[in-house]
Amino acid sequence: MKVLLFSEGKKLFSKSGVGVALKHQMKALQHAGVEFTLDSKDFFDIVHINTIGLKSWKLLKSSKKKGIPVIYHTHMTYEDFxxxxxxxxxxxxxxKKQLLKRYSAADYLIFPSHYTEKLIRSYGITTPGYVVSNGVDTDRFRKDEALAKEFRKSFTITTPLVVNVGLPLERKGLFDFAEVARRLPKYTFIWMGAKFSYIQPSKVRKLLRNPPKNLVFPGYVPFEMLLGALSAADAFFFPSYEENEGIALLEACSVGCPVVIRDIPVFKDWMVSGTNCLKASNVDGFCAAIKSVVNDKELAERLGRKAIKAVHERDLRLVGEKLKEIYTAVLEDKNE
Structure with a gap:
């Protein structure tokens, strides 16, 4: 069995969730001993598509003509776009029309969460599918005190540190993040992630250029700096309004950060406020939650331990085994 993992615009998407998801699929399949290729000109038994560009559509059509099963990964929804x-x-x-067309034309779908499956089904799409987490590399995302110390030193941080990771988008809760920073001037806030300023609305560009004095946007950072930030953080603040799963959140949980998140449906099944996170729905609630984990070390440590436990079932080794089971079942269905 050989799988084609297909993604367009690898350079563009390398700094986004789709790019991370592709890397996770590669590592997961390596763990599971599943042979794969990234070259569409290579031989393969199954196609696993991650993007919705023209090349993806052409590959879907040509593969189906050859009788090769096509799995579409539903990384994108109308709601999160x-x-x-x-x-x-x-x-x-x-x-949304393109999503309907492509997801309906595939033989199978993979949903990163039950929430995403529910959204896709609400479009009227009936293609059979499976829920599989994007996963997290729990070996790689572990607290590193040396990198934490180095990060605090490089940014000259002497106050409580609150971090976030991801593209700085309005949908990601960017303006709420900035407002919380304004209300907590004695804390340092850092949002790491590629800015893509040239395709951002003017109000986002304005904020990125002129943030509150205690808020820093360093842009895309290398892994060691990212791990250093997560290891040094007093709180991971993730105020996103819409997610299909939230890879950055999985990584923060794996490091053991106490996390503060928005109370949205995608987190309902596995993030429990007061157990492995704190949830809030507005700026006042976020400020109160962040102050709680900063001022109550026992609470912060307990939330961090429970967060680590919560993501163990999303480890890439388990993701790889699940993908292997799906690919095997897909090939068996084809051969019947």
């Missing part, structure tokens, strides 16, 4: 980049809200209705 809105309030992202410039003109995203105007494009979103047209995108």
């Amino acid at each position: 809105r309030n992202s980049f410039l003109f995203s809200n105007q494009i979103a209705p047209f995108l």
